[in-house]
Amino acid sequence: MKPAGFLCNIDSLGRIVIPAPVRKAYDLEKGDAIELFSDEDGIILKKYNPACIFCGGMDSISNFKGKVICESCIKKLSQIAGE
Ligand SMILES: [Zn+2]
Structure with missing residues (x-):
């Protein structure tokens, strides 16, 4: 797992904003489902396909x-x- 080069803050409702360049790079659009994976290093977000x-x-x-x-x-x- 390598850093994406962005820091995101969690808001009071537990949400984060995925920066626009990252959304564009991974073809993430409004309404897309994201699947969360976790291991000892942290959490990985993947577009649910x-x-x-x-x-x-x-x-x-x-x-x-x-x-x-x-x-x-x-x-x-x-x-x-x-x-
Ligand atoms: Zn098939």
């Missing part, structure tokens, strides 16, 4: 070991595994 990691689809998605996968790809993978 609920699309399937294989096909990019967003229908019938589920989570498997921290990765998003759609039902169609699950079926295709299980066919491969069954061969």
Whole structure:
């Protein structure tokens, strides 16, 4: 984890403002969901992307070991595994 070069203050409601250059660099727009990850070093913010990691689809998605996968790809993978 490397510093982004910005300091943000937490306001009285616990909010922070992500600086505009950082929002632009990570394609973050109003209404986007942010997922928080944490480890011993601190907190990492990532744009939440609920699309399937294989096909990019967003229908019938589920989570498997921290990765998003759609039902169609699950079926295709299980066919491969069954061969
Ligand atoms: Zn898929």
